Amino acid sequence: MAVTILVPTALRSFTERKSEITVEGATAGEAIKALAEAYPDLKVHLYQEDSGEPGELRSFINVFVEETNIKNLQGLDTPVAAGGTIMLVPAIAGGV
Amino acid sequence: MISLGPGERAALGREGERAYPNECCGVLLGGIDDSGGKAVESLLPINNKGAPEEQYHRFAITSEDYLAAEKEARRQNRDILGFYHSHPDHPAVPSAFDKDNALPFYSYVIVSVENGKAGVIRSWELTADRGEFKEEEILWR
Ligand SMILES: [Zn+2]
Numbered sequence: 001m002a003v004t005i006l007v008p009t010a011l012r013s014f015t016e017r018k019s020e021i022t023v024e025g026a027t028a029g030e031a032i033k034a035l036a037e038a039y040p041d042l043k044v045h046l047y048q049e050d051s052g053e054p055g056e057l058r059s060f061i062n063v064f065v066e067e068t069n070i071k072n073l074q075g076l077d078t079p080v081a082a083g084g085t086i087m088l089v090p091a092i093a094g095g096v
Numbered sequence: 097m098i099s100l101g102p103g104e105r106a107a108l109g110r111e112g113e114r115a116y117p118n119e120c121c122g123v124l125l126g127g128i129d130d131s132g133g134k135a136v137e138s139l140l141p142i143n144n145k146g147a148p149e150e151q152y153h154r155f156a157i158t159s160e161d162y163l164a165a166e167k168e169a170r171r172q173n174r175d176i177l178g179f180y181h182s183h184p185d186h187p188a189v190p191s192a193f194d195k196d197n198a199l200p201f202y203s204y205v206i207v208s209v210e211n212g213k214a215g216v217i218r219s220w221e222l223t224a225d226r227g228e229f230k231e232e233e234i235l236w237r
Contacts, residue, residue: 009176010201013224044226045199060197062159069159089162092179093146094194094204095119095154096186 001082003031008090014041028063029076031086046088062089098124098134098177098203098219099235107139109214112182112207119144121155121181123165124203125174134177134203140165154193155181178203178219185210188218190229198222203232 005021015021016039023038025031033054036043048056057063063070063078064087070078080086100108111120121144126137142161146154157165157179169176179202183189188208190198198204204220219232 008199010199013201041224060199064159064163089159090199091159091162092121092157092199093155093197094121094179094181094191095146095150096183096191096193 001026001080003080003082003084003086005031005035006085006087008088010090011042011045011088014045015039026079027076028065028070028078028080028086031080032057032063032076032088060091060093062091063087064089097233097235098136098205099237100136100205100217101237104136104139105217105236107141108180108205108207108217111139111141111180112184112209112214113212115144115151115182115184116209116212117184118151119146119153119155119182119184121157121179123157123162123169123179124177124205125165125169125172126177127174128177136177137174138172139180140168152184176202178205180205180207182207182209182214188216190220194220195222195226195229198226198229200224200226204229205234 002022023031023034065078122141124136126135142157144151144155145158146156188206200222208216219234220229221232
């Protein structure tokens, strides 16, 4: 099932400058995993573990399915309809 | 290389002093030239969404804030170039926490605020492998 992922500017240098990428996946988690497989240089920025299998996303990557943060849905298990859109949206944090 | 105008310099100091002893934060909007140089044309202050008792050493800009900033950038025909925050009573050098939470490409401008008075402003970029923050030269227009 093809879904479209919108990639933020900061990560486009790892997706050959593409802002929209179509991947296969029935859930947000599956689609993002497919994206990371297609563009392995993304993994270090998307996932907490710097290597190995995709697991938890980094805290500064938020995922929106059809404009709703998956935190308010079923997390990475949130289903995505065929032709649906997933947005990767940075959250910015820091301090001293 | 990132360029900032006198208006941005004044605004960074003002925001940092206003938030002291807490941290201020916001978004840098502007344009990028063909060689990747960034020109900041406006600042978009964001209410620090860090927990109130942590704001003396933390700032947070939520994804919802980011989406709103992106919309504002489009309205101004500009791009999000990076983010700024203040370091109350600390030098304008990124912390380990800054690095853990940073993304490549963006500029991270830090204004040091000592005893309530804004001082040094420096800019930093995360390397593509997340290895380190590299200082980015600021051109004051
Ligand atoms: Zn910091």
